[in-house]
Amino acid sequence: MEHFAGLDVSMEETHICVLDREGTLIREGKTRSSPAAIAAFLADGPPCEQVVFETGRMAPMLYHGLVELGVRVVCIESRQAYQALKSLAGHKTDRNDARGLAHLARTGFFKPTHVKSLSAHAVRSLIAARKKLVGQRVTIDNQIRGLVVVFGVRLPRALSPAFEAAALKVSDGVPGLHAALSGLFAARKAMLGAIAAINADMKKMARASKVCSRLMTVPGVGPITSLAFAAAIDDPARFKRSRDVGAYLGLVPRRYQSGEIDYTGSISKRGDVRVRTLLYEAANVMLTRSAASLELKDWAKAIGARSTMRKARVALARRLAIIMHAMMRDETEFQAA
Known part of the structure; x- marks a missing residue:
C-alpha cells in the first residue's frame, strides 16, 4: 500500500499527516521544524511515496535537509496550495492544512516548484542586504538635505566630501542641528563602509565564478547583475527553453482573455524584482553608454524608433535574460563534460 504525507510548517513546530492511497488516515502528529525531527517522525510509520509541503521561509533548509536524509519530498507553490486547501476543509487549522497537503500528495493535484540551493540563497541575501543599506543611505542623505534646506543651503547631489563639509558648516553655532547632523553622518559613514565591504565581496565572488x-x-552586465541572475536561475537545466526565462522574470507582456475580451497589456512583473530591475539597468547601459557596435543594440534602437525607448529597454532586458541563460547553460554543460 502506498502512503503519502503532508507537512504544515511553522517556525517552531510542523504538523504531519500520513494518508494511504484511498485517503484513509494512517497517523498524524506534530514535531519540531527540523529535518532530523521530521525524518524521524516519518521513519516511525510506513514509508511514504511522496511528502509535500509549501514554499516559505523554512522551505530551503527543510527541503535540502530532508533530501539529504533520503525523504522523497516535494515543495509546491503556496498560492496553488492555498486555493486547493480552501476547498478541502471548512476550518483553517494547522492540522487541517497538513491533511489537505497529504491529499494533494495522494492525488497528484499540484505542480512542484524549484527550491534554490542554499548557496544561491546566500548570494541573494548578500544582494538584499546591499539594497537595504543603499536605500537607508539614500534616506539619510535626503534627511540631511531636508534639515539644512531650512537654513537656505542646497547640498550637492554627488557623494563627495563637499556634501558633508557643506552640511556641517551650516550647523556651526547651532547646537541642536550640529548634534543631529553628527549622528546622521556617523550612521552614513558606517553604511558607506558596509556597502563598500559588500561590493568588494561581490566582486571577488563574481571573479571566482566561471559562470x-x-x-x-x-x-x-557587472558583478551585481551577474551574481543576481546566476542566483535567480540557480539551475539552468530547469528551463526547457531559454526564452522561458523572460516569463519567469516577469519581462513578457501580460495577457487577459475572457469571452470576447482579449488584450495584451504591460509586462507581468512576476518573479524576482531585483533581477528584473538589474536587467533593465543593464539594457539601459548598453543603449546609452556602451560604445560597442552590436546587432542586439541596433535591434533595440529600432524598437525604440517604432515605439518608445522604454519598450526598447524592456525588450532588450528580456533578450539579455535569454542570452545570459544560454551562456549559463553552455558553461554548466561544459563543466559537467
Whole structure:
C-alpha cells in the first residue's frame, strides 16, 4: 500500500499527516521544524511515496535537509496550495492544512516548484542586504538635505566630501542641528563602509565564478547583475527553453482573455524584482553608454524608433535574460563534460 504525507510548517513546530492511497488516515502528529525531527517522525510509520509541503521561509533548509536524509519530498507553490486547501476543509487549522497537503500528495493535484540551493540563497541575501543599506543611505542623505534646506543651503547631489563639509558648516553655532547632523553622518559613514565591504565581496565572488565571469562579458552586465541572475536561475537545466526565462522574470507582456475580451497589456512583473530591475539597468547601459557596435543594440534602437525607448529597454532586458541563460547553460554543460 502506498502512503503519502503532508507537512504544515511553522517556525517552531510542523504538523504531519500520513494518508494511504484511498485517503484513509494512517497517523498524524506534530514535531519540531527540523529535518532530523521530521525524518524521524516519518521513519516511525510506513514509508511514504511522496511528502509535500509549501514554499516559505523554512522551505530551503527543510527541503535540502530532508533530501539529504533520503525523504522523497516535494515543495509546491503556496498560492496553488492555498486555493486547493480552501476547498478541502471548512476550518483553517494547522492540522487541517497538513491533511489537505497529504491529499494533494495522494492525488497528484499540484505542480512542484524549484527550491534554490542554499548557496544561491546566500548570494541573494548578500544582494538584499546591499539594497537595504543603499536605500537607508539614500534616506539619510535626503534627511540631511531636508534639515539644512531650512537654513537656505542646497547640498550637492554627488557623494563627495563637499556634501558633508557643506552640511556641517551650516550647523556651526547651532547646537541642536550640529548634534543631529553628527549622528546622521556617523550612521552614513558606517553604511558607506558596509556597502563598500559588500561590493568588494561581490566582486571577488563574481571573479571566482566561471559562470559570472562569462556573464560579465555582456556589455552592461557587472558583478551585481551577474551574481543576481546566476542566483535567480540557480539551475539552468530547469528551463526547457531559454526564452522561458523572460516569463519567469516577469519581462513578457501580460495577457487577459475572457469571452470576447482579449488584450495584451504591460509586462507581468512576476518573479524576482531585483533581477528584473538589474536587467533593465543593464539594457539601459548598453543603449546609452556602451560604445560597442552590436546587432542586439541596433535591434533595440529600432524598437525604440517604432515605439518608445522604454519598450526598447524592456525588450532588450528580456533578450539579455535569454542570452545570459544560454551562456549559463553552455558553461554548466561544459563543466559537467
